[in-house]
Amino acid sequence: MSTKALRLGTRRSKLAMAQSGRVAEAVSQVTGRPVELVEITTYGDVSKEALAQIGGTGVFVTALREALLKGEVDFAVHSLKDLPTGQPDELALAALPEREDPRDVLVARDALKFTDLPRGARIGTGSPRRTAQLNAYARAHGLDIETVAIRGNIDTRVRFVRDGELDAVVLAAAGLQRIGRIDEVTDFLSVDTVLPAPGQGALAIECTADNADLIAALGELDDPFTRVAVTAERSLLAALEAGCSAPVGALADLLADGQIVKEMRLRGVVGTTDGSRMVQLSTTGPVPKTYDQAMALGRELAAEMLAQGAAGLMGERAQ
Numbered sequence: 023m024s025t026k027a028l029r030l031g032t033r034r035s036k037l038a039m040a041q042s043g044r045v046a047e048a049v050s051q052v053t054g055r056p057v058e059l060v061e062i063t064t065y066g067d068v069s070k071e072a073l074a075q076i077g078g079t080g081v082f083v084t085a086l087r088e089a090l091l092k093g094e095v096d097f098a099v100h101s102l103k104d105l106p107t108g109q110p111d112e113l114a115l116a117a118l119p120e121r122e123d124p125r126d127v128l129v130a131r132d133a134l135k136f137t138d139l140p141r142g143a144r145i146g147t148g149s150p151r152r153t154a155q156l157n158a159y160a161r162a163h164g165l166d167i168e169t170v171a172i173r174g175n176i177d178t179r180v181r182f183v184r185d186g187e188l189d190a191v192v193l194a195a196a197g198l199q200r201i202g203r204i205d206e207v208t209d210f211l212s213v214d215t216v217l218p219a220p221g222q223g224a225l226a227i228e229c230t231a232d233n234a235d236l237i238a239a240l241g242e243l244d245d246p247f248t249r250v251a252v253t254a255e256r257s258l259l260a261a262l263e264a265g266c267s268a269p270v271g272a273l274a275d276l277l278a279d280g281q282i283v284k285e286m287r288l289r290g291v292v293g294t295t296d297g298s299r300m301v302q303l304s305t306t307g308p309v310p311k312t313y314d315q316a317m318a319l320g321r322e323l324a325a326e327m328l329a330q331g332a333a334g335l336m337g338e339r340a341q
């Protein structure tokens with residue numbers, strides 16, 4: 023086997039570098055080859071527009087994929103939640119390593135928890151999914167909060183709180199964990215309050231579909247349960263015909279009795295950003311034995327959500 027270095031295409035952000043660095047080490051171990059990082063700038067990194075306005079899916083991944091297809095790099099690491107659900111035939115998701123904490127978290131001033139925020143508290147997030155669910159919870163529990171649209175990398179978003187501009191921001195636990203700032207979390211939001219984005223907390227290692235040797239080697243880093251769970255979640259997202267900036271949450275988890283895994287539960291939510299109308303459903307059944315079964319589960323739950331009016335809620339942009 024070749025001992026030539028493998029080239030890992032990566033964005034330059036702190037989060038991307040942390041993710042790529044960790045995967046580079048793991049890939050180096052399973053392949054016995056050195057891995058070198060190749061930095062690539064994506065449209066999502068340079069655009070100042072709100073993500074929801076850029077609209078199209080995959081703003082962070084297009085440039086990485088172009089580099090793969092041009093043969094400039096051998097593989098790339100993506101946050102799975104940033105990947106569009108339609109997988110190009112020329113590219114393969116060679117490994118989905120074990121998922122980290124999928125939850126969203128609050129970073130608030132004065133160590134505040136979500137439910138202890140004072141009246142009129144301003145919470146920053148650029149995500150219609152988070153906005154919808156925070157507002158829905160607030161309506162149901164008599165909290166008086168104002169969601170404020172922000173964007174930027176993790177450091178930028180936390181700075182809104184440190185500078186006193188906002189009372190809190192909502193972020194993904196996994197991102198803070200990866201850049202070493204998890205200790206700044208003031209509240210881990212229950213997934214009953216805010217269902218994460220499909221695939222949140224999982225990484226995807228992608229290479230070209232014709233690279234059988236590399237696909238086989240990277241496959242050692244794959245975690246089959248993570249793949250089953252996120253396959254169901256992303257199938258739900260695809261069947262709702264929603265993009266990564268749509269107000270859609272989904273999470274598949276295992277229900278265990280002691281050590282024995284009994285069933286898998288798939289939950290999905292869609293809502294208007296003001297939280298006034300939400301469709302939230304869940305299904306529980308045997309753990310899918312194949313990825314096709316996992317996809318079917320996602321499609322079935324999506325069909326039930328559509329039957330309850332989910333499509334009408336996604337079309338709306340209340341912000």
Ligand SMILES: NCc1[nH]cc(CCC(=O)O)c1CC(=O)O
Nearest residue numbers: 101103193194196197222223224
């Ligand atoms: N949209 C940006 C993005 N893409 C992946 C993560 C976090 C890591 C993950 O979910 O795997 C983040 C930051 C955030 O949402 O706070």
